[in-house]
Amino acid sequence: MELRYFRTFVIAAEQLHFGRTAEILGIAQPAVTQQIKALEARLEFKVFKRVRRGIELTDAGAVFLTHARQALAHAETAVLAGRRASRGELGKLSIAYASSVALEPELPALLRRFAQARPDVELELRGIPVQDQMHALADERIDVAFLRSPPGPLDSAIRLTPFSRTQLDVVLASDHRSAKKKHMTLRDIGDDVFIVVDDPPGVGLGHRIQELCLEAGFEPTRTIRTSDSVGVTSFAAAGLGIGVVPRTLSRYAVAGAVFKPLEMANAYSEVVIATRTYDHSAATRALLRMAAER
Structure with a gap:
């Protein structure tokens, strides 16, 4: 059922005159009459009855008017919502x-x-x-x-x-022998246990750190693998080994962890x-x- 029929019906119900309805809509009066007839045919009941002064709503038409107004309001809301969604606002x-x-x-x-x-x-x-x-x-x-x-x-x-791009730091326990250094290289890790993120091959921070190790000519002899950088930091703070993590983790450091800048030209994570x-x-x-x- 076309919304224009609803709109024509509501205006006609407010004006109770097909001529004035036609003027408001900017169409010929016969077009208004045709739309009302088409609406009544779809509804299978009369919405208007003719009287000497013009037209009046039937009982069924009066009930239908309330719902027709609601339908038009819902349609307008739907249009506005669709426009907002198209702009990324919904x-x-x-x-x-x-x-x-x-x-x-x-x-x-x-x-x-x-x-x-x-x-x-x-x-x-x-x-x-x-x-x-x-x-x-x-x-x-x-x-x-x-x-x-x-x-x-x-x-x-x-x-x-x-x-974004973040510098990488070496994280180790505060009582580690290298804790007083201002910065560290991967070779400084030496024979310490290297705590690494257990990412799949070729993926994520784990692979990035592996690339840096190869570039520095450093191959860890003992490793502990954990699921994420938070685990690396926690286990390093506990003295289980040394890790390399994004510098941002130093803002959330657990007690006992210290962070040292990793001395490499491209020591960053993207x-x-x-x-x-x-x-x-x-x-x-x-x-x-x-x-x-x-």
Whole structure:
């Protein structure tokens, strides 16, 4: 049933005159009559009855008027909501992040700006291991992923956008023999147990640190593997070994941990934003635009 029939009916019910209704709508009076007849044919009941002064609502027409007004109001609301969604002002955005990335100040700052600019977009934040993020993105279970580079083998439908870069530090116990040093190299780790993030081959911070070890000619003899950088920091503080973590973890250090700058020219970890190349969601585009404006 066409909404224009509802609109014509409501105006006619308010004017109780087809001629004035035609003037308001800017159409000929016969067109008004035809639309009312078409509406009554669809409804299978009369909405008007003719009287000497013009027209009056039937009992059924009076009841229908209330609902017709509601239908027009709902339609207008739907149009406005659709327009807002097309501008990225409504909807839902599912965002995944690696645990250590959540500690980077850039991510919460970005999400705060986004939430303030688009308060009616529901943000779903999910901590997902880096090895699972690409699958979740390809399967459309999430819309955006924040992870440490490299992400491993990429599907052609996944696009990466640089987001932030963090220096890497060596973390060790405060009573370690090297705790007084101003900075450290990977070779300084020597025969100490090396605590590493257990990322899959070619993926994330674990692979990045492995690249740096190869570049420095350092091959650890003993290792402890843990699921994330927070674990590396905690176990290093406990004296179980030495690790390399993003510098941002020093802001959240557990008691007994000290952080030393890693003395290498390219000792950094890069955070990237992963999205689907075919995702034309206005909310996703708005988030990427804000990330680029930092």
